[in-house]
Amino acid sequence: MSNSTTSLQTLGVLLERAEAERDEALKLLREAEARAAQAAAQASQLSQYRVDYRQRWTEQFSRQGTMDIVGCYQNFGGKLDQAVDSQGAIALHAQTKVERARALLAEKEMRVAAIGKLIERRRIEMGRAVQRQEQKLTDEQAARTAAGNNRNPQSPGTLGRFIA
Numbered sequence: 225m226s227n228s229t230t231s232l233q234t235l236g237v238l239l240e241r242a243e244a245e246r247d248e249a250l251k252l253l254r255e256a257e258a259r260a261a262q263a264a265a266q267a268s269q270l271s272q273y274r275v276d277y278r279q280r281w282t283e284q285f286s287r288q289g290t291m292d293i294v295g296c297y298q299n300f301g302g303k304l305d306q307a308v309d310s311q312g313a314i315a316l317h318a319q320t321k322v323e324r325a326r327a328l329l330a331e332k333e334m335r336v337a338a339i340g341k342l343i344e345r346r347r348i349e350m351g352r353a354v355q356r357q358e359q360k361l362t363d364e365q366a367a368r369t370a371a372g373n374n375r376n377p378q379s380p381g382t383l384g385r386f387i388a
Contacts, residue, residue: 228346228349228350228353229350231346232343232346232347232350235339235342235343235346236343238339239336239339239340239343242332242335242336242339243336245332245335246329246332246333246335246336249325249328249329249331249332250329252325252328252329253322253325253326253328253329256318256321256322256324256325257322257325259318259321260315260318260319260321260322262318263311263314263315263317263318264315264318264319266311266314266315267308267311267312267314267315270304270307270308270311271308273304274301274304274305274308277300277301277304278301281297281301285297
């Protein structure tokens with residue numbers, strides 16, 4: 225087995241490994257996107273609940289309300305604000321993870337492409353080397369044939385004896 229073939233096999237193994245890493249990065253990106261979408265949806269639901277809660281209690285207070293109920297409303301409203309803020313931070317963090325996963329995937333895809341390009345160049349290089357070797361053999365054969373013809377020159381007189 226030639227050194228070039230071994231080199232190509234090694235690059236093939238390296239390419240398989242890089243593709244596996246890329247596939248894993250793609251899987252992680254999809255998972256991160258799903259978690260980010262879920263976190264964003266939950267943040268949106270909490271925000272909408274807070275809007276609905278405030279609207280409902282504003283209407284309730286316009287009709288009647290005691291200080292105890294106002295205190296409960298404010299207490300729960302504060303906790304709801306904290307939950308919305310917390311979920312917003314979780315959604316933002318999840319989106320940051322998506323961006324990191326996207327960057328990692330791009331890095332892995334570039335590595336796969338680079339290794340693929342290197343393999344392509346090596347194959348072209350090997351093809352050229354084979355062509356040069358074949359040309360060299362053809363040239364040597366032609367040279368031997370020409371040298372053999374020069375050693376046995378047949379004179380017209382010699383031919384003439386056989387013809388007559």
